[in-house]
Amino acid sequence: MTESGNPSQPENLNEYNASHIQVLEAREGIRRRPGMYIGSTSERGLNQMVFEVVTYAVDEHLAGHADTIDVTITSDGGVRVADNGRGLPVEVEETTGMSAVERELTELSFHSKPHSGYGVCGGISGLGLCVVNALSSRLTVEVHRDGHRWTQEYEKGIPITALTRHEEGSGHGTTITFLPDTGIFETTRYSFAALSQRLQELAFLNGGLAISLTDERPERPVRYHHTDGLRAYVTHLTPYPPSLVHSPAIAFESENQDKTIFVQVAMQWNTWSTGGFHSFANSTRTHEGGAHEQGFRTALKDLVNDYARRHRHLGTDDEDLTIEAIHQGLTAVVSVKLAHPVFxxxxxxxxxxxxxxxxxxxxxxxxLADWLHHHPDEAAAIIRHTLNAST
Structure with missing residues (x-):
């Protein structure tokens, strides 16, 4: 037996201490495990790269500083996202000697843009620009701010030029152009259809925001701008007017007193389809539902049954209408924007x-109670439709 302390003693394989912990720099960690940040390295992850940059621009809209986002799939297979927001901050921090632009594009824990409004973070990781930079073979940022145009270039997340001030100008906004790294992604060909669908969705969810998508492979421009927000979204999802149980779609919104949560709802019953429920939190589709869906479903079930009984569509001995019957033919969109979302x-x-x-x-x-009260004919049609669905 080898004595304790003998150099020839084999290492205890069960030992675990600080020397075994490997701390990866932001760029290295992202490039080693990209799926943790964008979901996958397939086409889905490739498209998520675009959405991460667009999300940053949408935040500028929510803060009241941008109303236009232009997305372009460039002829060389890259993507350019331009907004007319405030522009990334360009000042240099004395302690690090780095510009705010560079820190936003290279540090995981840094958030230079002070999110006002709801502090929205709609990307998968909430670290969009840093992640996109690390997973791109080339990225260029162009900022119009403080009376000048500023640019900086990166390769695989590493700056290859300093932040450079150019000519004077009165514009404002940020343009980020990136080329995904072919060594990381299984494909670097973007799906125009997938990008178009999500950008249109974002335009519906953020009324008044104009979003364009142009494909230079050949060029196919589209532009989405919906001032009617979620009502326009529901109308888009229920395209056959003769099938509508009521018209127009029901839509309402509200913000709490502390301005930490903003709710938008639009809904339309129809006889054409079984309906569908679409929920979002900070403009991100919540496919698995959650608290906001639960609040909607519970309130809807209670309210419809209360209304049906008060107006004698249901007798005292009749069972309540089920949530399944109430949702039959209902297309609904619920969007919440929160200061501190928990996913x-x-x-x-x-x-x-x-x-x-x-x-x-x-x-x-x-x-909804107020709407039903002021639209008795439409309310009666909804209750009749729901009763028919329950038989």
Whole structure:
């Protein structure tokens, strides 16, 4: 037996201490495990790169500083995203000697842009620009701010030029152009259809924001601008007017007193389809649902049954209408924007905030009850449709 302390003693394989912990720099960690940040290295992850940059621009809109986002798939296979927001900050921090632009594009823990409004972070990781930079073979940022045009270039997340000030100008905004790294992605060919669908969705969710998509492979420009927001979205999802149980679509929105949560709802019953439920948190589709969906469904079930009984569509001995019957033919969109969203699950597509449940429930009870009261004919048609669906 080898004595304790003998250099020839084999290492204890069960030992675990600080020397075994490997700390990766932001760029290295992202490039080694890209799926942790954008979901995959397939076409889905490739498209997510675009959405991460667009999300940053959408935040500028929510903060009241941008109303236009232009996305271009360039002829060389890259993507350019331009907005007319405030522009990334360009000042240099004395302690690091780095510009705010460079820190935003290279550090995981840094957030130079002060999110006003709801502090929205709609990307998968919430670290969009840094992640996109690390996973791009080339990235160029162009900022119009503080009376000048500024540029900086990167290769695989590493700056190859300093932030450079150019000619004077009065414009404002940020343009980011990037080429995905072919050594990381399984494909570097973007799906125009997938990008178009998501950008149109973002335009619906953010009323008044104009988003364009141009493909230079050949050129196929589209532009989305929906001042009517979620009502326009529901109309888009229910395209056959003769099938509508009521018209126009029901739509309402509300913000809590602390301005930490904003709720938008649009809904339309129809006889053409079985309907569908679309929920979003900070413009990200919550495929697994969560608190906001729970608040909507509970309020809707209680309210429809209360209305049906008060107006004698249901007798005292009749059972309540089920949520399945109420949802038959209902197309609904619920969007919440929160200061501190809590996403659950590995894909971050389920909202866990209990305050979202409570506030959505409150908003639906108040506003839908008011709508039913002021539209008795349409309300009666909805109840008849629901009763037919329950038989």
């Amino acid at each position: 659950e699950g590995s894909t971050r597509t389920k909202l866990g905030n209990p305050e979202a449940d409570a506030y959505v429930h409150e908003v639906v009870r108040e506003h």
